[in-house]
Amino acid sequence: MDPPHPFIHEIKLTQWQKIRGVVLGVVLLPLRILLCALCFLLMWPVARLRFAGVSEEERSRPVSGWRLWLLHPVMRTLSRVAFVFLSFHWLKVKGRRADNKEAPVLVVAPHSGFMDMMVLPATELATVVSRSENSGLPVIGALLEFNQAVLVSRKDPQSRKNAVSQLNERLTSNGYWPQMLMFPEGTTTNGKALIKFKPGAFLAGVPVQPVLLRYPNKLDTVRWTFKGTTWLECLWHTATQPNTNCTVEFLPVYKPSEEEKSNPALYADNVQKLMAKALDVPATDYVLEGPVPVSKLGGLSLPFDSPARKTLSLLRKNNFTWSDVETALSRMMYRCRAQGQGSKVDADELVSLLELKDRQTALNICELYSKDETVDLRQVYVSMAAVSGSVPFKTLLHTAFTLYDDGKGSLSAEELSGLMGALLGIPQHNTSELYSATCRHDRVTEDDLLRVLTTHPTYQRLTNEYLQPEEAGSHLPMTNGHSVNNNKSVVNGNGSLHSKKSD
Numbered sequence: 001m002d003p004p005h006p007f008i009h010e011i012k013l014t015q016w017q018k019i020r021g022v023v024l025g026v027v028l029l030p031l032r033i034l035l036c037a038l039c040f041l042l043m044w045p046v047a048r049l050r051f052a053g054v055s056e057e058e059r060s061r062p063v064s065g066w067r068l069w070l071l072h073p074v075m076r077t078l079s080r081v082a083f084v085f086l087s088f089h090w091l092k093v094k095g096r097r098a099d100n101k102e103a104p105v106l107v108v109a110p111h112s113g114f115m116d117m118m119v120l121p122a123t124e125l126a127t128v129v130s131r132s133e134n135s136g137l138p139v140i141g142a143l144l145e146f147n148q149a150v151l152v153s154r155k156d157p158q159s160r161k162n163a164v165s166q167l168n169e170r171l172t173s174n175g176y177w178p179q180m181l182m183f184p185e186g187t188t189t190n191g192k193a194l195i196k197f198k199p200g201a202f203l204a205g206v207p208v209q210p211v212l213l214r215y216p217n218k219l220d221t222v223r224w225t226f227k228g229t230t231w232l233e234c235l236w237h238t239a240t241q242p243n244t245n246c247t248v249e250f251l252p253v254y255k256p257s258e259e260e261k262s263n264p265a266l267y268a269d270n271v272q273k274l275m276a277k278a279l280d281v282p283a284t285d286y287v288l289e290g291p292v293p294v295s296k297l298g299g300l301s302l303p304f305d306s307p308a309r310k311t312l313s314l315l316r317k318n319n320f321t322w323s324d325v326e327t328a329l330s331r332m333m334y335r336c337r338a339q340g341q342g343s344k345v346d347a348d349e350l351v352s353l354l355e356l357k358d359r360q361t362a363l364n365i366c367e368l369y370s371k372d373e374t375v376d377l378r379q380v381y382v383s384m385a386a387v388s389g390s391v392p393f394k395t396l397l398h399t400a401f402t403l404y405d406d407g408k409g410s411l412s413a414e415e416l417s418g419l420m421g422a423l424l425g426i427p428q429h430n431t432s433e434l435y436s437a438t439c440r441h442d443r444v445t446e447d448d449l450l451r452v453l454t455t456h457p458t459y460q461r462l463t464n465e466y467l468q469p470e471e472a473g474s475h476l477p478m479t480n481g482h483s484v485n486n487n488k489s490v491v492n493g494n495g496s497l498h499s500k501k502s503d
Contacts, residue, residue, distance in 0.1 A: 004190075004192040004193055004282070005192075005193075005286075005304070006189035006190055006191075006192060006193045006194075006195050006225070006284065006286055007189060007190070007225050007226040007227055007286070007293045007304055008190060008225060008226070008227045008228050009189075009190035009220075009223045009224065009225045009227075009228040009229055010228040010229055011219070011220065011221060011229045011233065011234075011237055013219075013237075017219065020240075021236075021237065021240045024240040024241075024242070025236065025239075025240040028239060028240055029236065029239050029240055032085050032086055032087070032239045033239065035085040036082050036085045036086055039078050039079075039081055039082035039085065040082065040139050041139070042078055043075060043078050043079070043082075043139065043142075043143060043146075044139050044142050044143075046071055046074055046075055046078070046146070047075070047142035047143050047145060047146035048142055049067075049071060050063060050067050050071050050145075050146050051067075051145060051146075059148075062148070062176065062177050062178060063148065071146075072124075072125065075125060075146060076121050076124065076125050079117075079120055079121050079125065080121040083115075083117075083118050083121070086115075086238060086239055086244075087238055087239060087241045087242070087243055087244040088115075088118055088243075088244050088246055089243050089244075090243075090245065090246075091118065091121070091122060091246050091247075091248065092245070092246070092247040092248070093122050093247075093248050093249075093250075094247065094248070094249040094250065095249050095250030095251060095252075096250055097122075097123060097124075097209070097250050098209045098250070098253050099175070099179075100175045100177070100178055100179040101174060101175040102207065102209070102253050103179070103206075103207045103208055103209035103253045104170070104171040104172075104173075104175075104177075104179060104180060104204070104206045104207070104208075105171060105179065105180050105181075105182060105201050105204075105206065105207075105208040105209070106123055106126055106179055106180065106181045106182070106208070106209050106211050107182055107183075107184050107197075107201050107208050107209070107210055107211065107271060107275075108181060108182070108183050108211040108212075108213055109183065109184060109185055109194055109197075109210075109211075109212070109213065109272075109275050109279075110185065110189055110191040110194060110213065110279070110281075111183040111185045111186075111187065111188050111189065111213075112188055112189070112190075112191055112213070112215070112222050112223040112224075113188050113222050113223055113224045113231060113234055114231065115215075115222040115234070115238065115246075116183070116213055116222075118213075118246050118248075119181070119211065119213055119248055120181070122248045123179065123181055123211070124178075124179075125147065126178060126179040126180060126181035127147055127148055127149060127150070127170070127177070127178050127179065127180050127181065128144075128147060128149045128150075128180070128181050128182070129149065129150045129151075129152060129163070129167070129180070129182055129200070130144055130149045130150075130151055130152075131151070131152065131153065131154065132151040132152060132153040132159060133153070134151075135151055148178075150163055150166050150167055150170070150180075151163070164200070164203060167180070167200065167203065167204065168203065168204045171204040171206050172204055172206060180201070181211075182200065182201040184197035184198055184200070184201050184202075184268060184271070184272070185197060185198070186198045186287075186288060187226075187288040188223065188224060188225055189223075189225055190223050190225050190228075191215075191220075191223060191279075191281070192281060193276075193281050193282045193283070193284045193286070194272050194275060194276045194279070194281060194282070194283050194284065195284055195285075195286040195287055195288075196268075196269075196272065196284065196285050196286060196287045196296065197268035197269065197271065197272040198268065198287075199264035199265055199267070199268045201268070202256075202260075202264040202267040202268045202271070203264045205256055205260070205261035205262075205264070205267070206256075207253050207254060207255045207256065208253070208254050208256075208271060209250060209251065209252075209253050209254070210250075210251040210254060210271060210274060210275045210278070211248060211249065211250055211251070212247075212248070212249040212251065212275065212278055212279055213246070213247075213248060214246070214247040214249070214279075215244070215245065215246055215247075216245050216247060217241075217244055217245050219237070219241070221234055221237035221238040221241060221244065222234060222238055222244065226288075226293050226304070227305075249278075251274075251275070251278060254271055254274065269283075285297070286304075287301075289301055289426075289429075292304070292305075292426060293305075294426070297458065297459070297461060297462060297466075298433050298434060298437075298458040298459055299430040299431060299432060299433040299434060300420060300424065300428055300430075300431065300434065300459075300462070301424070301426060301428060301429070301430075302424060302462075302466050303424065303425060303426050306383070306387060306424075306425055307368040307369055307379075307383060307425035307426065308380075308383035308384045308386065308387045308388075308425050309387055310368055311365050311368060311380065311383075311384055312325065312384065312387070312388065314361055314364055314365060315328075315354070315361075317361075318356060318357060318361055324355075325384075325388060325390065326388075326390050328353065328354045328355070329381060329384060329385055329388065329390055329391075331353050331354075332353055332354075332377055332380060332381040332384075333381055333385075333399065335353060335377055336377050336378050336381055336403055337399075337402075337403070339377070343376060343377040343378050343403075344374050344375070344376055344377070345374065345375060345377050346366075346373055346374045347359055347362040347363050347366050347373045347374075348362070350362040350365060350366065350375065350380075353377075365380065368425070369425065376422070378400075378403050378404070378422050379421065379422040379425060381422075382396065382399075382400045382403070382419075382422040382423055383422060383423060383424065383425035385399075386423055386467045386469075387467060387468075387469050388469055389469025390469075393454075393463055393467070394450060397446065397449065397450055397453070398446060400419050400422060400423065401419065401446045401449070403419075403422075404416075404418050404419040404422070405446075409445065409446075410443040410444055410445050411444040411449070412444075413431065413432070413435045416431050416434065416435055416438070416444055416449075417429070417431045419449075420434065423467070424466075434452070434459065437452050437456060437458075437459070438452045
């Protein structure tokens with residue numbers, strides 16, 4: 001059985017809960033937001049006072065003296081009070097928090113949303129890692145400065161290198177720096193599964209203390225994910241609850257083996273499995289690559305929202321029949337073969353190729369595959385043909401191979417990445433494992449790639465499960481009431497599936 005998808009969360013309210021939310025919202029929401037804002041306004045001068053008159057050299061060292069013993073408890077108290085005003089009246093703490101010499105890092109999961117900062121008062125305001133862009137925000141920037149947070153820009157590779165260096169320095173300081181608190185999932189989920197941990201917290205190879213964060217409430221209002229309830233809705237629903245429960249549990253310190261110290265990815269995976277077991281949820285290979293949630297399969301990135309399936313959905317909204325889709329695919333195939341590797345088209349050309357009624361749909365399709373108003377037509381054709389079921393997989397792979405092999409009859413590692421990116425609809429950055437499984441005599445041939453994708457224990461899941469065409473086919477109106485795909489399944493007019501073998 002596949003694990004529950006961690007990137008979808010919807011708050012489902014009964015009629016009574018909706019009425020109660022409106023009534024309490026009118027009374028509680030303005031009052032709670034006002035009191036919480038007042039707490040943050042009080043935090044701001046405390047945060048500024050901590051480094052008033054302090055030189056840059058002193059700022060690069062841990063805070064000590066009266067700035068620590070006086071201001072730290074004040075900030076911790078204000079932080080806790082702010083959450084009380086947001087309905088978190090009680091915080092249950094289980095287990096013992098290790099000191100910074102025992103465990104320089106606290107790894108917290110699952111990461112559900114901004115309410116997770118509730119864990120900070122329970123960890124004595126442990127130092128965090130934050131986006132450098134947040135340092136420019138009013139109040140938040142001052143709080144990050146107070147926290148002596150490690151700042152990193154996701155857009156700047158040098159910033160990431162500097163952050164890793166700074167983290168290693170702090171985590172190996174033998175207690176000189178305060179504990180670090182990190183959310184190794186790197187993004188928010190619905191808590192029904194743990195996604196793959198990023199290695200940042202484990203690079204230094206020092207002991208970590210796993211920390212479990214639970215919200216044992218009948219109505220789960222605190223989580224916001226890639227898809228579903230927005231953070232504003234979460235804030236509204238949480239602030240209108242009479243009370244919201246939160247439990248922080250400190251697990252025993254995890255000391256890495258020598259193998260884990262030399263392999264941060266292994267270390268991260270083992271801690272993920274331990275925490276998943278304690279939470280009684282699956283440990284999965286889901287991860288967020290840039291803005292795209294994906295699952296990992298043998299190094300390949302399988303997007304949660306397939307661009308090809310979303311494209312077929314857009315075409316359905318434009319009243320495309322199955323016959324229209326097949327005609328559009330044929331036109332794209334001929335254009336790709338004519339242009340070869342120079343098959344970039346803009347939105348206007350896409351309108352003509354697909355015979356769309358409006359340019360906006362073409363722009364939406366371009367947005368699914370690229371960052372501008374152009375798209376590699378090979379990607380659109382190959383990925384759509386794969387999930388539509390209009391072309392048998394062996395035939396499709398032959399066509400894709402000829403579009404990427406540059407006439408040599410074999411693929412380089414880079415060309416293999418391009419082909420797999422077209423098949424899956426998003427760029428593939430780590431196809432070395434697939435290349436090794438496929439390559440013979442320093443060549444990747446069409447037959448070898450077909451063999452691996454259809455028989456290899458790992459990669460056959462790609463064709464047998466992920467690229468199954470039923471979903472795309474069943475969502476489109478059919479000109480004759482049914483359509484047959486290359487898995488010999490019939491999709492009838494009402495979308496149900498029947499196998500020919502069982503009829």
